Amino acid sequence: MKKYLAYALLLTLLLVAPLLFYPVLLMKVLCFALFASAFNLILGYGGLLSFGHAAFFGGAAYVTGHAIKVWGLPTELGILTGTAAAMVLGLLVGVLAIRRQGIYFAMITLALAQMVYFVFIRSGFTGGENGLQGIPRGTFLGLVDLSNDRAMYYFVLGVCLLGFGVIARAVHSPFGQVLRAIRDNEPRATSLGYNIDRYKLLAFVISATIAGLAGATKSVVFQLASLTDAHWHMSGEVVLMTLLGGLGTIFGPAVGASLIVTLQNTLSSGPLGAWVTVIMGLIFIICVLAFRKGIVGELQAALRKSFN
Amino acid sequence: MFSDLLGIAPQVLFGQLLLGLINGSFYAVLSLGLAVIFGLLNIVNFAHGALYMLGAFAAWLLGKYLHIDYWGALILAPLIVGFIGVVLDRFLLRRLAGVDHLYGLLLTFGLAMLIEGLFVKMFGASGQPFAAPKALNGGVNLGFMFLPYYRAWVVVASLVVCAVTWYVFERTKIGAYLRAGTENPKLLQAFGVNVPLLTTLAYGYGVALAAFAGVLAAPITQVNPLMGSNLIIVVFAVVVIGGMGSIMGAIVTGLSMGVVEGLTKVFWPEASSTIIFIVMAIVLVLRPAGLFGRTN
Numbered sequence: 001m002k003k004y005l006a007y008a009l010l011l012t013l014l015l016v017a018p019l020l021f022y023p024v025l026l027m028k029v030l031c032f033a034l035f036a037s038a039f040n041l042i043l044g045y046g047g048l049l050s051f052g053h054a055a056f057f058g059g060a061a062y063v064t065g066h067a068i069k070v071w072g073l074p075t076e077l078g079i080l081t082g083t084a085a086a087m088v089l090g091l092l093v094g095v096l097a098i099r100r101q102g103i104y105f106a107m108i109t110l111a112l113a114q115m116v117y118f119v120f121i122r123s124g125f126t127g128g129e130n131g132l133q134g135i136p137r138g139t140f141l142g143l144v145d146l147s148n149d150r151a152m153y154y155f156v157l158g159v160c161l162l163g164f165g166v167i168a169r170a171v172h173s174p175f176g177q178v179l180r181a182i183r184d185n186e187p188r189a190t191s192l193g194y195n196i197d198r199y200k201l202l203a204f205v206i207s208a209t210i211a212g213l214a215g216a217t218k219s220v221v222f223q224l225a226s227l228t229d230a231h232w233h234m235s236g237e238v239v240l241m242t243l244l245g246g247l248g249t250i251f252g253p254a255v256g257a258s259l260i261v262t263l264q265n266t267l268s269s270g271p272l273g274a275w276v277t278v279i280m281g282l283i284f285i286i287c288v289l290a291f292r293k294g295i296v297g298e299l300q301a302a303l304r305k306s307f308n
Numbered sequence: 309m310f311s312d313l314l315g316i317a318p319q320v321l322f323g324q325l326l327l328g329l330i331n332g333s334f335y336a337v338l339s340l341g342l343a344v345i346f347g348l349l350n351i352v353n354f355a356h357g358a359l360y361m362l363g364a365f366a367a368w369l370l371g372k373y374l375h376i377d378y379w380g381a382l383i384l385a386p387l388i389v390g391f392i393g394v395v396l397d398r399f400l401l402r403r404l405a406g407v408d409h410l411y412g413l414l415l416t417f418g419l420a421m422l423i424e425g426l427f428v429k430m431f432g433a434s435g436q437p438f439a440a441p442k443a444l445n446g447g448v449n450l451g452f453m454f455l456p457y458y459r460a461w462v463v464v465a466s467l468v469v470c471a472v473t474w475y476v477f478e479r480t481k482i483g484a485y486l487r488a489g490t491e492n493p494k495l496l497q498a499f500g501v502n503v504p505l506l507t508t509l510a511y512g513y514g515v516a517l518a519a520f521a522g523v524l525a526a527p528i529t530q531v532n533p534l535m536g537s538n539l540i541i542v543v544f545a546v547v548v549i550g551g552m553g554s555i556m557g558a559i560v561t562g563l564s565m566g567v568v569e570g571l572t573k574v575f576w577p578e579a580s581s582t583i584i585f586i587v588m589a590i591v592l593v594l595r596p597a598g599l600f601g602r603t604n
Contacts, residue, residue, distance in 0.1 A: 049410045096589055099596040103352045103409055104548060108592065111545040114538075115585035122578065232541065236417055243414065277425030284418025288411050289403055 014157055023149040024221070029261045030160045031218040036241040036253035037167050038210035043239070044248030045171055046203045047183030049106040051235050052093060052113030053211050058230025059116060060086040060212030061219035065132040066125050068220070075138035075146060079159070079216040086212020087205060089116070094204035098197055101186075110232060117230050131226030135219060152221060159217050163210045168250060170206055179203050211238075240280060243287045246294030255296055316574055322453035324570040330459055330528070332566020333466030334521050338543045339550065339558040340473055341517035346552045347490035348510040351401060351412030356518050356543065357536025358423040363389050363519025364526040364535060365427065368438055378441040378527075385523045386516035393515030397508045420537070427533035435530030462524050469520060470559045477555050486510060545588045551601020561599060 017026055035057055042048050064082030067073045073081065097108045120126045127133065137146040146152045170176055182189040182196050189196055219225040228234065237260065245256025260280075267276050287294070293301060338356060345353045353359075366388050367381035376384060396419070404411050440458040447456035477483040488496045489506050497503045522536070529535055543562075550561030565584050572583040579586065591599065 049413065096592050099592050100548070103413055106410065106413055107352065107544040107548050108588070110541055111548065111585050111588055114541045114545075115582045118581045118585075122581075236421065239414065239417075274429050275425070277421050278429065281418045281420070281422030281425055284421060285400070285415060288415040288418060289400065292407070292411065 018150050018153045023153040025261070025265060027153055027156045027221045028218070028265075029258045030156050031214045031221065032238075032241065032257040032261050033254035034160045034163045034217075035211050035214035036238050036245065036257040037164060037250075038207045038214060039238045040242045040247065040249075040253040041167055041170060041210075042203055042207040043242060044246075044252075045176060045179050045183065046200060046207075048098075048101075048200065048204070049103075049239070050097070050109040050204070050207070051106045051232065051239070052097075052109030052111075052116075053208070053238055054230050054232060054234035055093065055113035055116040056086040056090055056208040056211040057215035057218075057234060057238075058120070058225070058227070059089050060215040061225035061229045062120065062126050062132060064216035065135040065219045065225040068138060069132065069135050070125075074142070075140065075220060078138075079213070079220065082216030082219070083209055083213045086215070087209040090205045090208020090212070091201075094201045094208065098200045098204065110235065113230075113235060114232060117227070117232070120227060120230050126225070126227075129227065131224055131228075132219075133224055135223040135225065137220055137223060146220070156217055156221060159213065163213050164254075166206070167210060170203075171250065175199070175202070236284075237280070240284050240287070242294075243292075244283065244294055246296035246298070246300075247292075249294070249296040249300065252294050252296035256294065259295075318452045319454070321574055324574045325567065326453070326455065326459060326463075326570075327573070328567045328570020329463050329563070330566070331569060332563040333463050334525060334539070334562075335543055335546045335566050336470055336559045336562025337466050337517050337521040337524075338539070339546050339562045340470060340555065341514035342543065342547055343552045343555060343558045344473070344477075344486075344510055344517070345514035348486065348493075348507045349397075349401060349412065350409050351404075351416065352409075352544075353511075353514065354413055354416035354540065355396075355419040355423065356416075356515075357538075357540030358420040359389055359393065359515050359536070360518040360522040360525075360539065361427065361531075361533060361536040362392070362423065363522025364438070364531045365431075365522075365533075366519065367523040367526055368436055368531045371438075378439075378523075382520070382523050386519040389519030389522075390512040390516030394508055394512040396515075397511040401511065402504075402508075420540075424533055424537055431533055433533060435532040435535075438526040438531050440527035458527060462528070465524060466521070469517065473517070474555050474559065542584055545584050547598075549584075549588050549591050549598060551598025553598070553601045557598075557600025 035053070039050065039053050042050050060082035062082075063085040064078045067081040068075060068078035093109060093112045096112065097105055100108060121128060125132075137152060139145055140151070140155050144151050144155070146155055178189065178194055178199055181192070182194070182199055186196060215229060218229070241256035241260045242253045243256070244259060245254065246252025263279075264276060267273060267279065272279070291298065338360060342353055342356055345351060363385045366385035367378070370376040370381045370384060371378075400415060400419070401412065404415060444458040444461050447454055447459075449455075477486060485496065485501055485506060489501075489503055489510075493503050525535070546562055546565050547558070549565065550557045552558070565587065568587065569580060569583055573580040576583075
């Protein structure tokens with residue numbers, strides 16, 4: 001009962017948020033929260049550190065932008081096309097990457113994402129250094145004009161809640177259980193008869209697809225798809241958000257993403273603007289050394305302690 | 309006799325081969341350092357590219373403020389950066405003993421962001437020119453190509469450093485300790501060897517190798533805060549291709565990937581920036597453990 005009350009409160013907050021805060025910033029937070037949650041599925045629950053998720057995020061942004069701007073697809077279909085592209089890319093990268101484990105997995109995903117990045121630099125449809133600019137926001141089902149920031153916010157909220165729903169469903173399903181079993185002890189999961197490669201690949205593809213959904217939505221919000229979205233710094237940023245919020249917790253990545261996005265936004269307009277990378281690096285180091293459970297993880301641990 | 313080999317002017321072909329060999333030397337020295345560090349610390353040093361940049365900057369700063377010439381910097385810069393590495397290991401990496409290896413990667417990633425961010429803030433993102441030593445100015449015409457002395461020196465110096473490292477690891481007492489530390493650190497400790505010291509030295513040495521490559525690269529690429537940031541990813545791909553199992557494997561893979569990249573620039577220029585990643589994908593399909601890796 002308490003749980004439902006909390007969810008209802010959270011939903012109300014999300015619904016009234018654009019009346020209190022700048023909607024564009026909120027939409028950015030939502031997109032990155034979804035991106036980090038998708039990433040958390042593979043790292044937090046699957047135990048696989050992907051350093052290449054920017055390829056899915058940025059790739060979907062490009063495809064969506066191209067589909068809407070050049071092919072003239074409606075917004076919803078454009079986002080779906082971008083998401084599908086991320087799924088295919090996720091399948092290709094995943095098939096190769098799951099052949100190795102641990103740090104090799106991280107290096108392989110990083111290298112393959114870098115390759116995708118180079119392809120984006122070279123191919124004409126991405127607009128190279130300028131990016132794909134002026135993507136029209138269009139309408140939702142031909143009814144609601146999305147160039148209005150508030151309308152756009154509710155559309156983004158809907159898309160993101162759908163994404164969160166899929167992730168939460170996956171985590172709390174038998175599939176999620178097996179995934180955690182593989183993370184905790186791979187040989188044991190194998191000996192129990194699970195085809196671990198298939199589970200890992202499926203988790204990777206779901207994660208890539210939803211990361212793509214986040215990137216596609218972001219490109220419509222900002223009407224821009226650029227190389228920044230596909231660069232490995234972006235992959236690092238999503239690792240940081242997830243780590244800061246709490247690996248393997250449902251709400252952690254969203255909390256981490258909100259903090260990092262807000263922090264970047266505040267810093268970039270202030271006198272510390274040039275120090276953003278340094279500050280991100282510092283937070284990273286502090287998280288790894290002193291704070292490995294992340295904010296939500298530490299809170300959960302503290303709560304558990306006070307109950308015992 | 310070399311005229312129009314496969315329809316390509318020999319100057320172009322051999323010029324790119326030399327360039328490939330130079331890049332390959334950097335790949336070899338950097339992946340060698342990564343392999344040494346990984347062997348003892350079980351950490352993939354993401355900060356390797358940043359420390360390579362630090363080596364180049366150390367040389368540039370030594371020249372600018374202390375008027376130390378290239379040769380002095382080639383010795384001093386790796387020592388300075390190696391010392392920084394020792395400090396980093398003692399105060400940061402040491403704290404991660406017993407934690408999942410992935411955290412080592414994340415910590416060094418944070419370090420790389422911190423170091424590169426600081427240098428961009430202090431020196432700007434554009435490069436600082438760094439002159440090659442006077443003794444190595446000019447070059448020699450070999451008939452089929454022009455060979456600049458400095459570039460030849462880079463290849464020779466890298467090969468010598470690789471050979472010395474190989475000799476130390478495979479043929480000396482301390483090398484035997486290092487290899488034993490890679491295989492079974494607990495047992496080695498039980499025999500009375502100071503394994504934590506050995507680990508720190510390995511990190512310092514691996515990092516010094518990166519700085520050495522940085523100084524060698526400085527006259528070719530200019531001294532730029534982000535010079536190592538994309539390079540490290542290519543080196544990671546090289547490491548995946550070779551596997552981190554052996555010293556010789558790292559050297560051979562590094563050099564040959566440089567040459568492959570150089571040849572691609574001649575025959576298939578569009579793919580030159582991605583060819584190493586393509587090779588990596590093929591190796592992963594055919595031989596997932598890497599060319600010199602062991603499966604276990």
